[in-house]
Amino acid sequence: MIKYTIKRLLQSLLTILIVVSIVFLLMRMLPTDYYFTPEELDRLSEQEKNDRLAAAGLLDDPITQLLRFYQQLLRFDLGTSRRIQTGVPVAEVIASKVAISLKFGSISLVISLFLGVVIGILQARYKDGIVDHVGTAYTVFVNAVPHLISYSLLLIFGSRVLGLPSMYSIRDPIRSAILPIACLALGSTAGYMLWTRRYMVDELNKDYIKLAKIKGLSTREIMFRHVLKNAFVPLAQYLPSSFLLTITGSLLAERFFSVPGMGPLLADSISRYDTNIVQALVMIYAGLGIIGVFLGDVLMTIIDPRISLTEKGDAR
C-alpha cells in the first residue's frame, strides 16, 4: 500500500509539472502587449516598455523563464501579482480568495450532502411514489437546464418573494450569502439525490436483500444496515474531491452574485494577463483534482474492505 501510494504520488507530481509547464509556455506565446493596461500601452514608449519587461525578466527565452520559475518554486516563492492586486504576493491574493470560496463551498456541500442523501433514500424507499417522481423531475431539471437559468429563477424567487439581496456584499454578509449558497447547493443536491437513489435501487435488487426480507428483518433495518452502507461506498469516492474542489470555488455562481472568491479569479487573471497568478492557480487546480481522486480511492478502501487498490495493479 505504501509503495503504491508513493508511486501514485510521484506520477501525480509529474502530471502536475507537465500541466504547469504547458500552461506556462502557452502564456508566453501571447504578445507581450498583454502585460500592459491599454493606457500604459498608449503612454509608454517602446524603450520604456522593453525596459520594464526586461527588468521583470519577461524578455528571456521562455525555457529560461520556466527554469527560473521552478527555482523560485523550490523556495516556495510564487512571485507577486502584476495586475489583479499589483505588488501583492500571489500567495496572499489567493489565500484571501480561498477563505471565501471555502466558506461558501463547504456550507453548501454539507447542506446538499445531507439533503441529497436523505431525499435519495426516501426516493429509493418509496420507489415510483410521489417523492420519487418529484425528485426525479427535479434532478432532470437541474442536470439538463443550464445553471445560468436555474440561478436566475432562484434569484427572482429569492429577491422578489423573500426580499433577499441580489448581490453579495460585505456589509450584510449573512443575508446576502443565502442566495449564492442556495444556488451552489441546488446543483450538487441533485447529483447526490440521483446517485444515492441509483445505487440504493441497484442494491435493493440484489439477492441478499431478498434473503434479509425472508429472514424477517424490518424495512428500516434493511435500508440502513445493508442497503445504505453498500450504496454509500461509490458515493464516498467522490466526497474528498468535491470537498477539495470547493476551494476552487464556482466560476458561474461567484460571478453571478459578485462573490469575491476563487471562481472568477482564474478567468480574470488570464484575461488581464497576470501570469504569476495563473501559474499558481493551475498548480492548485491540477493538484487538488489529482489528490481528490487519490483520497477518494483511499477512502473507498477504508469503508469497504473488499476493495483493494494494489491487487489489480492500477485500480483506475
Place this chain on the structure above:
Amino acid sequence: MSKSKDTVEKTEVLDETANMSDEELFSFVEYHHDDAERTGYSNYSYWKSVFKNFLKKKTAVVMLCVFLCLFVFSFVATAIGNYDYDKLIPDNEHSFESPNSEYWFGTDNLGRDYWCQVWYASQTSIKLAAIVALGECVLGIIIGCIWGYTRKIDALFTELYNIMTNVPNIIYMTLIALMIGQSFLIMAISMTAFGWMPMARQVRNLVMMYRDREYNLASRCLGTKQSRILVKNILPFLVSVIILRMALSIPRTISLESTLSYLGLGLDVNTPSLGILLRNSRAFFLDFPYILIFPAAIVSIITVTFYLVGNAFADACDPKNHV
C-alpha cells in the same frame, strides 16, 4: 396447488400413451431445406425493438415532438415576425416595452424587437450544440477505439488524458478567446476539441472490456482483420452508450455556451445565442422578467428534451431490455 394439478394431468397423459408403440407415437417428416432454416427464427430486428421500446416512453416521445415543433417553428417565427434580425436598429424610445401586438416578445434595453432575437438565438444555439455533439462523437469514438484496442499506446494516451483533463477548461477557452478571437466557428471547434475526452475515455473502457471476449479471440485466430473486429464485433455494443453521450452532450454544450457567453468568453455579441441573451438579461430581469423568461423557457425545453430522449433511447438500445 397448481403444481400438484400439473402433475396429475401429466400422469394422465402418460397413462394414455403408455400402451402405444413407437410407430403409433412418432412418424417421420419429409426433409425440407426451407423448413429447417425457419426453425428458431423469431422475427427479431434490433432497430425495430429499439424503436418499439423507445415509443413506450411517453414523456420522451412527447418532449421530442414538442422539440421538433419548436425547431420548425423557429424558422417560421423568424419569417413571420414584424422585424428582421439583420435590420434591427437600437431605438431608445421603445426600450423595455412589454410584449404587445407590435413586439410579440417585447423589446430589450436598446428597444430592439425581442421576438426575432430569441428565435434567431435558438437556431444558433441548436446549430452549435448539434455540430459540437457530432464532432465530439466522431472524435471520441475514433480516438477511444484506437486507445482501447492498441495496448502499446494505452499508457501514453492515459497520461495525455490526465494532463488535458487536469487543466481547467476555462484556461483553454480564455486563451483561445484571447489569441484567436470569438466567432461561431472558433467556438464550435474549440468546444469539440476539448469535449471529446469523456466520450473517448468511456469508449476506451468498453472496447477494453469487449476486446478479449472469447468470440473476438476466435475471430482473431481465424484471421479477421482488426478493423473489421472493431467495427463489426465491438462497436455495436457501444451504440447505447454513444447515443446517450451524444444526446447528453447537447444540454451540456448549451449550458457551457451560456456560461462562457455569460463570462464574455463565448460567442461575440453580434452572433446572438441563448447564452448571450441570458447574459444581457442579467442586469434587467429583476425588473423586466419577460427578458429572462422567453429565452429561458426555450433553452429549458431543448435541454430537458435531449436529456430525457437520450436516457430513454439509451435504455431502448440496450439489448438486455429487449424481449
